[in-house]
Amino acid sequence: MAGTDNRGANDIDPHAPSIVLVGPQLGENIGASARAMLNCGLGDLRLVAPRDGWPSPQAEASASGARAVLDATRCFDDMAAAVADQQHVYVTTARPRDMDKRVVDPHVAAAEIRAAAQRGERSCVVFGRERTGLFNDEVVLAGTVITMPLNPGFASLNLAQAVLLIAYAWRTSGAEALDERTIPSGRALATNAEVVGLFEHLEGALDLTGFFKTDALRPVMVRNLRNLFQRAALSDQEVRSLHGVVTALSGLRKHQVPTPAPVDDEAS
Amino acid sequence: MAGTDNRGANDIDPHAPSIVLVGPQLGENIGASARAMLNCGLGDLRLVAPRDGWPSPQAEASASGARAVLDATRCFDDMAAAVADQQHVYVTTARPRDMDKRVVDPHVAAAEIRAAAQRGERSCVVFGRERTGLFNDEVVLAGTVITMPLNPGFASLNLAQAVLLIAYAWRTSGAEALDERTIPSGRALATNAEVVGLFEHLEGALDLTGFFKTDALRPVMVRNLRNLFQRAALSDQEVRSLHGVVTALSGLRKHQVPTPAPVDDEAS
Numbered sequence: 304m305a306g307t308d309n310r311g312a313n314d315i316d317p318h319a320p321s322i323v324l325v326g327p328q329l330g331e332n333i334g335a336s337a338r339a340m341l342n343c344g345l346g347d348l349r350l351v352a353p354r355d356g357w358p359s360p361q362a363e364a365s366a367s368g369a370r371a372v373l374d375a376t377r378c379f380d381d382m383a384a385a386v387a388d389q390q391h392v393y394v395t396t397a398r399p400r401d402m403d404k405r406v407v408d409p410h411v412a413a414a415e416i417r418a419a420a421q422r423g424e425r426s427c428v429v430f431g432r433e434r435t436g437l438f439n440d441e442v443v444l445a446g447t448v449i450t451m452p453l454n455p456g457f458a459s460l461n462l463a464q465a466v467l468l469i470a471y472a473w474r475t476s477g478a479e480a481l482d483e484r485t486i487p488s489g490r491a492l493a494t495n496a497e498v499v500g501l502f503e504h505l506e507g508a509l510d511l512t513g514f515f516k517t518d519a520l521r522p523v524m525v526r527n528l529r530n531l532f533q534r535a536a537l538s539d540q541e542v543r544s545l546h547g548v549v550t551a552l553s554g555l556r557k558h559q560v561p562t563p564a565p566v567d568d569e570a571s
Numbered sequence: 572m573a574g575t576d577n578r579g580a581n582d583i584d585p586h587a588p589s590i591v592l593v594g595p596q597l598g599e600n601i602g603a604s605a606r607a608m609l610n611c612g613l614g615d616l617r618l619v620a621p622r623d624g625w626p627s628p629q630a631e632a633s634a635s636g637a638r639a640v641l642d643a644t645r646c647f648d649d650m651a652a653a654v655a656d657q658q659h660v661y662v663t664t665a666r667p668r669d670m671d672k673r674v675v676d677p678h679v680a681a682a683e684i685r686a687a688a689q690r691g692e693r694s695c696v697v698f699g700r701e702r703t704g705l706f707n708d709e710v711v712l713a714g715t716v717i718t719m720p721l722n723p724g725f726a727s728l729n730l731a732q733a734v735l736l737i738a739y740a741w742r743t744s745g746a747e748a749l750d751e752r753t754i755p756s757g758r759a760l761a762t763n764a765e766v767v768g769l770f771e772h773l774e775g776a777l778d779l780t781g782f783f784k785t786d787a788l789r790p791v792m793v794r795n796l797r798n799l800f801q802r803a804a805l806s807d808q809e810v811r812s813l814h815g816v817v818t819a820l821s822g823l824r825k826h827q828v829p830t831p832a833p834v835d836d837e838a839s
Contacts, residue, residue: 310724310725311722311724311725312724313724314722314723314724314725315722335729335732338729339732341722341725342721342722342725342726342727342728342732343721343722344722367727367729368725369725403806403809408743410743451739452742452743453610453611453742454579454582454583454609454610454611454612454742455582456578456579456580456581456582457578457579457582457609457610457636457637458610459610459635460607460610461603461606461635463732464603464607464610464731464732464735467732467735467736468735468736468739471719471736474720474721474722475676475678475720505816508820509816509819509820512819512820512822513819514815514816514819514820524812527809527812528812528816531803531805531809531812531813532803534802534803534804535799535800535802535803536802537799541795541799544792544795544796544799545799547782548773548777548782548796549820551777551780551781551782552776552777552780552782552817552820552821553820553821554780
């Protein structure tokens with residue numbers, strides 16, 4: 304019965320990464336993913352527009368009693384909403400993308416996620432649709448791509464198998480494996496929603512200038528700009544500074560007089 | 572068609588461990604195990620008295636094209652026959668046994684298997700029945716027990732998930748973790764002079780807006796902005812795009828009409 308099976312719930316680790324399934328088609332895969340998560344102590348499952356709705360009888364059947372995960376599962380309309388509260392967004396994809404993104408394997412990602420959690424920063428790992436994966440506009444929301452070092456001639460994993468490899472890599476990871484170079488010191492990383500807000504400010508300002516030339520070129524130009532800033536792993540303060548830069552540069556267009564940047568406390 | 576799909580076969584490693592499934596009940600689990608094996612470059616699957624016989628239409632359906640494994644799969648009457656040619660026999664079990672056996676985790680087992688293969692010694696990993704596991708008379712045939720460090724309150728893995736964890740542990744063992752942290756291939760990094768040129772363009776544009784507030788604040792604000800862009804490890808193309816952004820946003824100040832970005836070929 305829903306809500307009455309508490310198996311494994313005591314060992315869910317609040318510092319474990321969230322798992323986001325974008326557009327999952329099969330309830331069986333959702334259930335098997337929930338089972339794999341609970342096997343490894345992960346408790347936060349987020350679904351983006353599951354094809355057959357939610358809750359799902361097929362998911363219940365294949366979760367083998369992972370009620371603690373299913374009962375807490377939340378649905379979102381799009382990936383941006385699902386990852387809005389996260390400081391670190393990882394996407395899994397076996398396919399090379401024409402995007403400049405950091406690429407790590409599950410082992411490195413797991414160590415990074417542990418280290419981030421120790422700093423109070425939340426991480427999620429996003430998995431695409433069973434057949435079509437993630438769209439480019441979704442991949443661009445992530446700071447880092449996780450690739451799995453599989454047989455190059457046969458690299459396609461079942462969705463729940465992919466979730467298991469990530470969850471298990473996290474469970475068996477220790478932060479000591481992490482190369483300290485990659486950890487910015489003392490910075491409060493921006494959430495994904497804050498970063499997206501900056502993107503929208505910049506792109507809106509550029510729209511007024513004709514920078515994007517044509518509607519056809521706009522998507523790829525936007526994607527390239529977003530990837531560039533994603534790579535920088537912006538702090539919340541840097542996001543505010545860049546809002547100030549955009550406002551300062553573009554604001555004068557209307558007023559022809561210097562307008563102070565509205566928010567910029569980086570030197571205070 | 573049986574035998575005509577050679578996907579992934581070129582990357583089967585003859586030194587990989589054999590996988591032995593004892594008394595598997597569901598063809599689906601056999602097929603999913605074959606898929607997980609081929610994902611990781613394992614090719615030798617052995618079945619002990621599969622409940623529904625062999626070959627299995629359910630296994631074919633769930634193998635997702637792992638024909639190279641299914642076509643080579645052999646059946647045996649009992650576990651002793653299946654492991655007779657092996658120097659090292661590992662069994663997987665989540666349950667403690669009243670037996671005095673060596674116990675290792677998948678990571679250690681994988682390293683041992685690689686080292687043994689270098690000495691010309693064969694290793695196999697044995698998995699029990701979905702519900703009842705291995706009998707004591709079967710466990711006793713093994714030299715070592717593999718246990719997985721899972722959530723103690725929810726440790727039961729699906730059979731194919733267990734095969735995947737072992738296969739992946741083997742695949743990722745002994746080699747340095749894939750770490751493409753540095754720079755994804757194909758990017759032409761900007762020179763330092765190009766990056767500094769961008770900084771000077773941006774800062775000069777900001778000087779005209781009053782963004783820097785006071786001469787005293789300017790150096791630290793400039794330094795923070797430069798650090799942010801340095802972290803992104805800009806390509807030469809991205810430097811050109813950002814010149815275009817600065818020009819587009821600030822150029823309108825003077826002309827009040829859209830000025831095309833002077834250089835931006837990222838979408839060409």
